[in-house]
Amino acid sequence: AGVTPPTRTRSQNFDPSADPDAEFDTLDEPVWDTIRRDLRLVGAKFARVLKPDQNKQLLRDWDLWGPLFICVLLSLLLQGGVGGPHFTEVFSITFFGSCIVTANTKLLGGTISIFQSICVLGYCLLPLAVAAIGCKFVAFSSSPSIKLTIKLVITAVGFGWAIFASMGFLAGSQPEKRRLLIIYPVVLFYFVVSWLTLSYAS
Amino acid sequence: MSYNFDQNLSFGDDRPLTGLRSLKHPFVVIAHCAFRGAAIVFYVFANILSLSFIIQFLVLLALLSADFWTVKNVTGRLLVGLRWWNFVDSEGKNHWKFESAKDPSRFDIFEIRIFWGALVVAPVFWTFLVIVAFFTFKWEWMIVALMGDLMNLANLYGYLRYLDMMDEDLADYEDHEVCRLLGLPPV
Numbered sequence: 565a566g567v568t569p570p571t572r573t574r575s576q577n578f579d580p581s582a583d584p585d586a587e588f589d590t591l592d593e594p595v596w597d598t599i600r601r602d603l604r605l606v607g608a609k610f611a612r613v614l615k616p617d618q619n620k621q622l623l624r625d626w627d628l629w630g631p632l633f634i635c636v637l638l639s640l641l642l643q644g645g646v647g648g649p650h651f652t653e654v655f656s657i658t659f660f661g662s663c664i665v666t667a668n669t670k671l672l673g674g675t676i677s678i679f680q681s682i683c684v685l686g687y688c689l690l691p692l693a694v695a696a697i698g699c700k701f702v703a704f705s706s707s708p709s710i711k712l713t714i715k716l717v718i719t720a721v722g723f724g725w726a727i728f729a730s731m732g733f734l735a736g737s738q739p740e741k742r743r744l745l746i747i748y749p750v751v752l753f754y755f756v757v758s759w760l761t762l763s764y765a766s
Numbered sequence: 767m768s769y770n771f772d773q774n775l776s777f778g779d780d781r782p783l784t785g786l787r788s789l790k791h792p793f794v795v796i797a798h799c800a801f802r803g804a805a806i807v808f809y810v811f812a813n814i815l816s817l818s819f820i821i822q823f824l825v826l827l828a829l830l831s832a833d834f835w836t837v838k839n840v841t842g843r844l845l846v847g848l849r850w851w852n853f854v855d856s857e858g859k860n861h862w863k864f865e866s867a868k869d870p871s872r873f874d875i876f877e878i879r880i881f882w883g884a885l886v887v888a889p890v891f892w893t894f895l896v897i898v899a900f901f902t903f904k905w906e907w908m909i910v911a912l913m914g915d916l917m918n919l920a921n922l923y924g925y926l927r928y929l930d931m932m933d934e935d936l937a938d939y940e941d942h943e944v945c946r947l948l949g950l951p952p953v
Binding site for chain 1 (some may be wrong): 849
């Protein structure tokens with residue numbers, strides 16, 4: 565109830581961006597508190613992607629651990645096939661693709677910071693990573709056309725989910741007149757990754 | 767200047783004068799230097815072990831991530847009493863926030879020097895490795911070295927911004943306090 569004096573905030577519940585002007589003192593907190601806080605924030609973002617809600621606060625605590633983990637996971641899942649992409653190729657597409665889409669958003673006047681945008685785009689790749697895992701398991705079923713249909717459905721769901729989740733994060737930070745110009749590269753980015761998933765996750 | 771006599775006036779503190787045990791936080795110092803040292807060593811000698819590129823990449827990524835997190839969240843505040851935060855407000859603007867210890871003199875001067883030393887030397891090394899990779903046309907390794915460079919530079923940049931911010935309030939800081947924070951001999 566009311567405002568807790570910042571220095572008495574329990575370290576593991578401490579959220580620095582909730583009130584950027586507050587004074588806080590985490591210098592002497594136990595190392596476990598630090599670990600727990602960061603794990604909690606990353607976990608919360610994963611949950612937010614899987615179940616989008618209206619909470620904008622989470623967006624401001626950007627971190628790149630989630631995107632890094634997801635890009636590595638996707639790269640591991642999609643590489644190695646015959647005629648398929650290499651690990652570095654997928655990693656470059658996902659990571660640098662996010663950077664390029666971010667650059668586009670910034671140049672068109674989005675009010676979102678670079679790291680926030682990369683963070684959001686990276687986290688919203690999670691549904692596609694899940695779809696890639698799903699496609700890997702489909703490989704064990706029988707007829708090729710059923711296999712393809714199932715993979716198509718899984719990937720389409722992943723694609724739609726990724727778009728929906730990222731729109732939830734990005735809405736409100738774009739200037740009205742240029743919404744389509746900003747949304748199109750995001751859609752294209754997820755489409756390319758979905759295509760890779762459909763083609764090479766097996 | 768009073769700090770010259772700090773080590774000799776620590777009554778009841780019977781640590782040896784040299785070696786790892788002379789440090790107040792030997793494990794923290796090891797953690798500070800070990801991850802970035804291991805990353806550089808592993809990168810340089812990676813080709814001797816015949817692991818696949820992917821595994822080497824993942825090992826380096828793990829070491830660099832561990833180093834980044836440790837230096838930002840643990841060793842900075844335990845060795846020099848500094849911590850940097852960066853977050854974004856509702857308008858999408860970047861904010862930097864810093865915490866610093868109210869009593870800087872409780873930090874050991876050797877640990878301060880090791881802290882800043884490792885913080886500066888590692889990015890220099892990585893930059894050299896990027897240049898080597900570039901001129902030997904090993905593009906994949908150049909990307910890896912670049913990643914190491916950026917992750918180490920990020921921490922250096924964060925901590926240096928604190929000094930930059932301190933610059934504006936320099937009137938609040940005495941010269942000898944600034945020097946001690948950096949581990950430099952007093953002016």
